[in-house]
Amino acid sequence: MVEKKTIKLDDVAELAGVSKTTVSRVLNNRGYLSDKTIKKVHDAMDKLNYRPNVIARQLFKQKTNLVALVFPTVDNPFFAELEAELEKRFDQLGYRVLMGNSQNNPAKEQDYLKLLLNHQVDGLIVGSHNQGISEYQKTTRPIVSIERFVGKQIPVVSSDNYQGGLLAVQRLLNDGCKHIIHTNYPINLVSPNELRQQAYEDLMNRHHRKPITYSVSFDVSDEEKERVFRKMFREHPEVDGIFADNDTNASLIIRVGKEFNRHVPDDLKVVGYDGANITRTLSPELTTIQQPIPEMATKAVELLLQLIDGKTDVKSVTLPVKMINSTTA
Amino acid sequence: MVEKKTIKLDDVAELAGVSKTTVSRVLNNRGYLSDKTIKKVHDAMDKLNYRPNVIARQLFKQKTNLVALVFPTVDNPFFAELEAELEKRFDQLGYRVLMGNSQNNPAKEQDYLKLLLNHQVDGLIVGSHNQGISEYQKTTRPIVSIERFVGKQIPVVSSDNYQGGLLAVQRLLNDGCKHIIHTNYPINLVSPNELRQQAYEDLMNRHHRKPITYSVSFDVSDEEKERVFRKMFREHPEVDGIFADNDTNASLIIRVGKEFNRHVPDDLKVVGYDGANITRTLSPELTTIQQPIPEMATKAVELLLQLIDGKTDVKSVTLPVKMINSTTA
DNA sequence: TAACCTATGTTTACCGGTTACCATAAAGAT
DNA sequence: ATCTTTATGGTAACCGGTAAACATAGGTTA
Numbered sequence: 001m002v003e004k005k006t007i008k009l010d011d012v013a014e015l016a017g018v019s020k021t022t023v024s025r026v027l028n029n030r031g032y033l034s035d036k037t038i039k040k041v042h043d044a045m046d047k048l049n050y051r052p053n054v055i056a057r058q059l060f061k062q063k064t065n066l067v068a069l070v071f072p073t074v075d076n077p078f079f080a081e082l083e084a085e086l087e088k089r090f091d092q093l094g095y096r097v098l099m100g101n102s103q104n105n106p107a108k109e110q111d112y113l114k115l116l117l118n119h120q121v122d123g124l125i126v127g128s129h130n131q132g133i134s135e136y137q138k139t140t141r142p143i144v145s146i147e148r149f150v151g152k153q154i155p156v157v158s159s160d161n162y163q164g165g166l167l168a169v170q171r172l173l174n175d176g177c178k179h180i181i182h183t184n185y186p187i188n189l190v191s192p193n194e195l196r197q198q199a200y201e202d203l204m205n206r207h208h209r210k211p212i213t214y215s216v217s218f219d220v221s222d223e224e225k226e227r228v229f230r231k232m233f234r235e236h237p238e239v240d241g242i243f244a245d246n247d248t249n250a251s252l253i254i255r256v257g258k259e260f261n262r263h264v265p266d267d268l269k270v271v272g273y274d275g276a277n278i279t280r281t282l283s284p285e286l287t288t289i290q291q292p293i294p295e296m297a298t299k300a301v302e303l304l305l306q307l308i309d310g311k312t313d314v315k316s317v318t319l320p321v322k323m324i325n326s327t328t329a
Numbered sequence: 330m331v332e333k334k335t336i337k338l339d340d341v342a343e344l345a346g347v348s349k350t351t352v353s354r355v356l357n358n359r360g361y362l363s364d365k366t367i368k369k370v371h372d373a374m375d376k377l378n379y380r381p382n383v384i385a386r387q388l389f390k391q392k393t394n395l396v397a398l399v400f401p402t403v404d405n406p407f408f409a410e411l412e413a414e415l416e417k418r419f420d421q422l423g424y425r426v427l428m429g430n431s432q433n434n435p436a437k438e439q440d441y442l443k444l445l446l447n448h449q450v451d452g453l454i455v456g457s458h459n460q461g462i463s464e465y466q467k468t469t470r471p472i473v474s475i476e477r478f479v480g481k482q483i484p485v486v487s488s489d490n491y492q493g494g495l496l497a498v499q500r501l502l503n504d505g506c507k508h509i510i511h512t513n514y515p516i517n518l519v520s521p522n523e524l525r526q527q528a529y530e531d532l533m534n535r536h537h538r539k540p541i542t543y544s545v546s547f548d549v550s551d552e553e554k555e556r557v558f559r560k561m562f563r564e565h566p567e568v569d570g571i572f573a574d575n576d577t578n579a580s581l582i583i584r585v586g587k588e589f590n591r592h593v594p595d596d597l598k599v600v601g602y603d604g605a606n607i608t609r610t611l612s613p614e615l616t617t618i619q620q621p622i623p624e625m626a627t628k629a630v631e632l633l634l635q636l637i638d639g640k641t642d643v644k645s646v647t648l649p650v651k652m653i654n655s656t657t658a
Numbered sequence: 659t660a661a662c663c664t665a666t667g668t669t670t671a672c673c674g675g676t677t678a679c680c681a682t683a684a685a686g687a688t
Numbered sequence: 689a690t691c692t693t694t695a696t697g698g699t700a701a702c703c704g705g706t707a708a709a710c711a712t713a714g715g716t717t718a
Contacts, residue, residue, distance in 0.1 A: 006674090008673095008674060008675080009674070009675060010674085018696075018697085019696070019697045019698070020675090020697090020698090021676090021677085021696080021697065021698075021699095022695090022696060022697075024675070024676060024677080025696090027675090027676095028676080028677095030676095030677085031694095031695085031696090032693085032694045032695045032696075033694095033695070033696085034694085034695060034696090037695080037696080049467050051443075051446060051447050052447060052674090052675075053388075053447075053449060053673085053674050053675065054447045054448050054449060054675095055384060055387050055388045055393065055448075055449050055673085055674080055675090056388055056673070056674035056675040056676085056703090057674080057675055057676075058384050058675095058703090059382075059384045059385055059388055059673090059674085059675080059676095059702095059703045059704065059705090060674090060675060060676050060677085060702070060703045061675095061676075061703085062703075064384065066448075069428075073413050074403055074409050074412055074413050074416070075409045075410045075412075075413035075414075075606060075607065076409070076607070077607060077611075080403050080404045080405070080409040081404045083403055083404075083428070084402050084403050084404035084430055085404075087403070087428050087430050088430065088432075091430075096427050096444065096445070096448060097427065097428045098425050098426065098427055098428070099398075099412070099416050099426045099427070099428045100425075101413055101416050101417065101420075103417075114380075115425065116425070117380060118380050118381060118382075118383045119383050119384075119395075119425060120382060120383060120384050138378050222610055247611075248607075248610055248611065251610060251611050251613075252610065255613055277404060278404065278405070278406060278577075278607060278611070279611060281551055281577055281580060281581065282406075282576070282577065282580050282607070282608060282611035282612045283611045283612065284580075284584055335704090337704060337705080338704070338705060339704090339705095347666075347667085348666070348667050348668070349667095349668095349705085349706095350666080350667070350668080350669095350706090350707080351665090351666060351667075352705095353705070353706060353707080354666090354707095356705090356706095357706080357707095359706095359707085360664095360665085360666090360707095361663085361664050361665045361666075362664095362665070362666085363664085363665060363666085366665080366666080381704090381705075382703085382704050382705065383705095384703085384704075384705090385673090385703070385704035385705040385706085386704080386705055386706075387673090387705095388672095388673045388674065388675090388703090388704085388705080388706095389672070389673045389704090389705060389706050389707085390673085390705095390706075391673075
């Protein structure tokens, strides 16, 4: 077998007939350089197919140009679009992106944080739904959170969940729904998500209706979720409107509704939440509250860069949501 | 502001009252160590909240435990599920995963490869749809491709596209369709995908029907794709069956069909392709050919590890597909 | 008692760039 | 003719672990 040794900076210097220092100068565009030398060096690099070892540079510079994304899973329309948007922006800024799917498992999230921090990432964007992860308190590394309170000093980018809740429930009320049920994550999760439920309850109370919320965990199977929704239809046959906490659940509810002979929008109206691209392509009929995913990505990246630049007065932001009117409500 | 210096191995050694070597031995579980010493070292690490600098280790060991995924975009049901499955497996094996969304742009794919290789990734899994990327020829780094021919020596994991094509078209024929149209990527892409079209054409010819294929680029907007499908319905009003190259297109076709007053399954039957989880949750009514995404991920990881381990006789594999019967055909 | 195993320390080279510092020399400006 | 700017080289320290090589010493075993 051919012994293929790695081409290093010294090899380039030798072939180009210049010093190691000069090659480094060319690579980093530093100091005085003649066009002739630059060309010589580039030619040598091409000939040898030289690839600078980023690791060595990272070690010296104490900067990796790596960021990590920690979310429950990328296999979900909202997170997929968000991570794609984040990656696109980071790429443009010269950062590579590490993926961390925490599966909504606190132990896994903790492990991921530890591992990713060990990899000397320059920053993290987290949107996992666990709490009590001590790792966040231990590190001073830049972190921005999306739609979730993580710690006192960690800025949060969220959409206007209270407004989203109001829009959804108001829509159902306007459509004449008398018995509106809300589905949400287990509420022990400290998340701006909670505000959706708050809006639902406030609006229901204002209309002298009893708020009823069904909890559905994020990380269980579709079958498990459907079981909860069947229970919901059995326990509340009077239900005529549902404000679902996400579009996937809205879709499942519509399907389970059919089993109970309830058809949207005639005898059941459903409003979802998120309004991701994939969802709108695959379920165009769904009325939903759309989170401004691209804008959230932009803002999160912006805040993280501020932290990386050493800014200390980085503030959380809330972005407006939009109602997408379709035929399920 | 508090000057917070990075804790390094020497600091741990000093606090624990042992030598640098001993700490390194504890970290790497190497050589002889007494329980007492191990505890001392761990205590010191905890007290200092020491995080070994992975970069330094990577530099010395010439191993990063990083792999990169290069796919068009993660914001797509198939790739999202595939990348999630890949990440899960790599995580279990101690590898971190870098995300590279090439947007189906050859220049971007080339850039990504260069950048990710510079980051000294131990391997890559690619599933982008571009061709003529010279970078693949230049590197000797382990690469496994998914559903795409990249280069002579690069193993490919694909599902049985020919069989998938047969299943889909046979289903439409059995359902009594007389005028079946196929949609696919522009066929200049060298991809096992082509076999689906081959199966479609073979089966059509066998039944003395004229095969008609509409090309739809992957990376254009939904609106653009819908324009193509409208054109299709206008040019072929006789169409009564469609074999779409992916579920998203199937969904768009069904929607556009409604504009032309064609309703599935009564006056139009549609079979999609991919059968990803998200799609099946959001469009449960879609009849489709399901690719074995988890198995493909398992196989791709397995092959990549073989390459990383230096094996040379790593073979491409083809995995069976499955028909998901529902109501659109 | 010699031989061996266990448990640690010391020293040092190494991984592959980066960069500060100093030296040298030719071209251009004053 | 002197000063400055431009262009390059050489040397060495540094980033933070890793590990080979060798030394030392107490405990066990044949």
